[in-house]
Amino acid sequence: MSDKVILTGARPTGPLHxxxxxxxxxxxxxxxxxxxxxxxxxxxxxxxxxxxxxxxxEKVRANVIEVALDMLAVGYDPKKSILFIQSxxxxxxxxxxxxxxxxxxxRLQRNPTVKSEIGQKEKFxxxxxxxxxxxxxxxxxxxxxxxxxxxxxxxxxxPMIEQTNEIVHKFNSIYGEVLKPVKIITPDSESAARxxxxxxxxxxxxxxxxxxxxxxxxxxxxxxxxxMFTDPNHLRVEDPGNTKDNPVFIYLSVFAKPEHFAAFLPExxxxxxxxxxxxxxxxxxxxxxxxxNAVLQETLKPIREKREALARDIPSVMEMLRVGTEKARAVAxxxxxxxxxxxxxxxxx
Ligand code: ATP
Ligand code: MG
Numbered sequence: 001m002s003d004k005v006i007l008t009g010a011r012p013t014g015p016l017h018x019x020x021x022x023x024x025x026x027x028x029x030x031x032x033x034x035x036x037x038x039x040x041x042x043x044x045x046x047x048x049x050x051x052x053x054x055x056x057x058e059k060v061r062a063n064v065i066e067v068a069l070d071m072l073a074v075g076y077d078p079k080k081s082i083l084f085i086q087s088x089x090x091x092x093x094x095x096x097x098x099x100x101x102x103x104x105x106x107r108l109q110r111n112p113t114v115k116s117e118i119g120q121k122e123k124f125x126x127x128x129x130x131x132x133x134x135x136x137x138x139x140x141x142x143x144x145x146x147x148x149x150x151x152x153x154x155x156x157x158x159p160m161i162e163q164t165n166e167i168v169h170k171f172n173s174i175y176g177e178v179l180k181p182v183k184i185i186t187p188d189s190e191s192a193a194r195x196x197x198x199x200x201x202x203x204x205x206x207x208x209x210x211x212x213x214x215x216x217x218x219x220x221x222x223x224x225x226x227x228m229f230t231d232p233n234h235l236r237v238e239d240p241g242n243t244k245d246n247p248v249f250i251y252l253s254v255f256a257k258p259e260h261f262a263a264f265l266p267e268x269x270x271x272x273x274x275x276x277x278x279x280x281x282x283x284x285x286x287x288x289x290x291x292x293n294a295v296l297q298e299t300l301k302p303i304r305e306k307r308e309a310l311a312r313d314i315p316s317v318m319e320m321l322r323v324g325t326e327k328a329r330a331v332a333x334x335x336x337x338x339x340x341x342x343x344x345x346x347x348x349x
Pocket of ligand 1 (some may be wrong): 195
């Protein structure tokens with residue numbers, strides 16, 4: 001058995017969307033189903049969600065179950081993966097406190113993902129909570145607590161992994177070799193590693209109201225696609241169009257498979273042919289959006305149906321999370337004990 005340990009997380013700030021699906025969830029489920037790893041974790045990061053939603057505990061609580069349903073619906077298998085709730089593993093908070101000594105404020109302020117998130121949050125205009133600035137340190141605790149060696153995630157997580165590895169190296173050089181370095185796995189396609197929003201924003205994000213959710217009904221998907229941002233200069237059908245900054249085409253490049261072309265738009269063989277026609281002019285947005293709608297309906301229907309079935313028995317989902325959390329806690333406690341031992345905090349051993 002390999003010693004690969006895989007961990008990914010999602011913040012319960014809203015249900016999961018197609019950006020999560022192509023950015024992280026799909027990679028995760030593929031690794032899970034291929035096997036050959038030592039352990040696999042899916043963390044619902046409620047404590048992290050509170051760093052920018054501390055004033056809305058109801059929202060975070062309600063979305064824990066939404067995120068659990070989404071993870072299960074896309075194929076997380078509780079027989080193979082440990083799904084757990086972050087705040088119910090208090091060892092993570094304790095690790096975070098010790099790791100905080102190993103990171104400077106300036107280094108956190110330079111983290112590009114944190115920087116851009118701060119800029120987008122109006123509620124931080126009057127002051128930045130310490131908890132939000134330091135959430136990359138808590139991510140280092142999450143990752144190292146389980147000895148994770150691989151994190152499948154979107155590319156916004158690359159700076160977090162870099163910061164985790166800095167903490168790992170600093171910890172190991174001061175206190176001795178205890179923590180393992182980690183690698184990020186992002187999707188091969190740049191578009192899937194950071195799927196843009198339906199509004200043309202560079203990232204689809206739960207907090208940005210520009211999402212197509214995995215749980216959306218067929219009508220909701222159709223309505224979102226209809227009002228999607230396209231190329232604003234493509235005014236008449238015969239005008240040449242831009243596919244590079246056009247979320248409709250970016251979604252198609254990620255989600256449209258040859259069988260979708262065969263079933264719904266057989267006059268084109270593949271994405272390249274369709275994109276070439278749009279770029280030279282003569283292809284209207286309505287037709288392309290109709291195709292995108294068909295592709296997304298086909299992709300999301302089985303996920304939505306599985307989710308609806310799971311949602312009929314919430315107590316079972318909660319029980320699965322309770323069991324997963326218990327298992328996760330035992331592993332995190334071992335790491336914490338090793339960390340405290342290395343830091344000479346083991347007075348009563
Ligand atoms: P929030 O706005 O609350 O931060 P989010 O939509 O960014 O929510 P997270 O829970 O922060 O979602 O992210 C969970 C995982 O999904 C991470 O691995 C992240 O990289 C990935 N992810 C999130 N949004 C996208 C996206 N638009 N494209 C690709 N991957 C994404
Ligand atoms: Mg995020």
